[in-house]
Amino acid sequence: MKARLDEQTIALRVAKEFEDGRGINLGYGALGEDKQKDYELINASDQPVTPMPGMCFFDSAMSFDMIRGGHIDLVVLGAYQVSQTGDLANWGRPGRPATGMGGGMDLAAGCKSVIVMMLHNTKDGAARIVKQCSFPLTAKNCVDKIFTDLAVIDVTPKGLILKEVAPGWTAEEVQSLTEAPLIIADDLKEIEL
Amino acid sequence: MAMNKVFSSCDDAVADIFDGAVIMIGGFGSYGGLPISLIVALAKQGARNLTIIANQGGVGLELSKKIKPGGYQDIGALYAKGQVKKFIGSVPALGGMPPTSPIETLHREGKVEIEMVPQGTLAERIRAGAGGLGGFYTPTGVGTPVEIGKEKKVINGKEYLLELPLTADFALIKAHKADTLGNLVYRGTARCFNPVMAMAAKTTIVEVDELVQPGELDPEVIVTPHPFVSRIVEVPR
Numbered sequence: 325m326k327a328r329l330d331e332q333t334i335a336l337r338v339a340k341e342f343e344d345g346r347g348i349n350l351g352y353g354a355l356g357e358d359k360q361k362d363y364e365l366i367n368a369s370d371q372p373v374t375p376m377p378g379m380c381f382f383d384s385a386m387s388f389d390m391i392r393g394g395h396i397d398l399v400v401l402g403a404y405q406v407s408q409t410g411d412l413a414n415w416g417r418p419g420r421p422a423t424g425m426g427g428g429m430d431l432a433a434g435c436k437s438v439i440v441m442m443l444h445n446t447k448d449g450a451a452r453i454v455k456q457c458s459f460p461l462t463a464k465n466c467v468d469k470i471f472t473d474l475a476v477i478d479v480t481p482k483g484l485i486l487k488e489v490a491p492g493w494t495a496e497e498v499q500s501l502t503e504a505p506l507i508i509a510d511d512l513k514e515i516e517l
Numbered sequence: 518m519a520m521n522k523v524f525s526s527c528d529d530a531v532a533d534i535f536d537g538a539v540i541m542i543g544g545f546g547s548y549g550g551l552p553i554s555l556i557v558a559l560a561k562q563g564a565r566n567l568t569i570i571a572n573q574g575g576v577g578l579e580l581s582k583k584i585k586p587g588g589y590q591d592i593g594a595l596y597a598k599g600q601v602k603k604f605i606g607s608v609p610a611l612g613g614m615p616p617t618s619p620i621e622t623l624h625r626e627g628k629v630e631i632e633m634v635p636q637g638t639l640a641e642r643i644r645a646g647a648g649g650l651g652g653f654y655t656p657t658g659v660g661t662p663v664e665i666g667k668e669k670k671v672i673n674g675k676e677y678l679l680e681l682p683l684t685a686d687f688a689l690i691k692a693h694k695a696d697t698l699g700n701l702v703y704r705g706t707a708r709c710f711n712p713v714m715a716m717a718a719k720t721t722i723v724e725v726d727e728l729v730q731p732g733e734l735d736p737e738v739i740v741t742p743h744p745f746v747s748r749i750v751e752v753p754r
Contacts, residue, residue, distance in 0.1 A: 362705065363547070363548045363549045363585055364549035364550070364704050364705035364706060364707040365549075365705040365706055366545075366547065366549055366705075366706050367706075370545075370546075370547040370548075370584045370585075381703070381705060381706065381708055382708070383640075383703075383708045383709060383710070383711070383712040383713060383740070384545075384572070384636070384639075384640040384708075384709050384710045384713060385640040385641065385643070385644045385712075385713045387637075387640070388636065388637030388640050388641065391637060392637050392655065392656070392657060411660075415612065416662075417612075420610075420612065420621075421624065421625075421631075422574075422609045422610040422618070422620060422621040422624045422625070422631055423608070423609070423610050423611065423612040423617075423621075424574075424606065424607045424608040424609050424610070424612075424633050425607060425608075425633065425635055425636075425663075426607050426608045426635075426636050427607065427635070427636035427637060428635075429635040429637075429638075429657045429658050429661060429663065430635050430636060430637030430638070430657045433655075433656045433657045433658075433659070434637075434656070434657070460661065460662050461660060461661040461662070462661065463657075463659070463660065463661065464659070464660035464661075
């Protein structure tokens with residue numbers, strides 16, 4: 325069986341989208357250990373982070389003014405499912421009615437650009453990039469770009485465009501693991517870091 | 518002569534919280550910013566049928582050890598004693614694999630009601646309540662289960678949902694320093710929901726690391742002005 329990219333490699337590919345000076349929100353998810361242990365200096369995943377010159381603190385209401393008001397350029401979110409029209413489902417799963425959406429709905433509704441980083445398929449091999457989401461939505465038509473362990477896909481008004489594939493994988497193989505139809509980009513290439 | 522707001526213990530500060538009260542609990546959910554000593558005092562005090570408004574539902578002492586070495590008490594202490602009737606917030610239970618939060622089991626058993634609110638909408642509903650507004654229109658939640666039962670309105674060609682204000686009988690708040698009048702400053706990322714909740718309750722009870730005299734806090738950096746604060750307890754961490 326051909327190798328899929330590991331999470332660290334997907335993250336490194338996503339990081340190529342970050343440009344100097346942009347405002348980026350990184351949501352819930354492990355970012356790795358930090359040396360400092362001050363629990364009044366944490367990220368959204370409750371992990372202590374290192375203070376940097378130029379940082380500032382603000383409360384939750386202002387935080388979401390920033391997000392909802394379109395003052396953040398880019399957000400990277402995880403997902404259970406993304407549809408062919410860019411609908412996002414990333415908070416509720418069947419049988420888990422008590423888990424909440426956190427700030428995901430505000431981020432998906434308000435950020436200028438929404439990037440999804442996720443595994444291409446479920447543990448059971450089911451497609452996560454689907455024609456229509458079966459899980460509860462976070463927001464409709466919000467996703468701009470999808471990064472998985474197999475592919476980089478643009479969400480456009482024409483449909484999903486397959487831009488990059490993991491090394492050694494063909495477009496046909498990626499399509500066979502994707503429920504939604506993919507348009508193969510003329511300049512399709514392998515994912516590079 | 519100003520009313521004395523300084524209480525000598527958390528037990529005294531929460532003594533009059535009554536059965537059926539609506540209580541906002543500040544912070545983000547984990548250790549920093551959470552009014553832990555006030556929560557523990559409320560668990561001891563025993564008021565029941567409470568409605569809790571907080572960002573996260575609390576994970577309980579055991580699971581908190583995965584978040585911070587040694588763990589800490591959180592809203593889980595109130596579920597453990599069967600004091601909570603309803604929870605309003607953005608992350609009632611964590612979405613990871615079970616076991617997550619005690620509220621997930623209680624909700625499944627029908628013992629706790631949950632109202633799920635997107636985090637930005639939660640902050641804004643509290644700010645609306647604090648500021649005497651009747652609500653606001655937000656794009657958050659359009660086309661999702663959150664829109665069910667809510668008025669929709671198109672403004673400048675974009676769809677919005679009407680969200681209504683939230684207020685409380687009591688707010689339990691964690692700040693870094695207070696002066697004896699009740700002016701508050703916060704520390705680091707512990708600010709979160711504390712300033713907005715401190716403005717939205719009839720009675721705002723604050724636990725602080727350090728209590729100082731009026732004039733000792735720089736007026737330029739005070740985040741919560743003293744008229745919002747009812748009671749202060751100094752609890753060094």
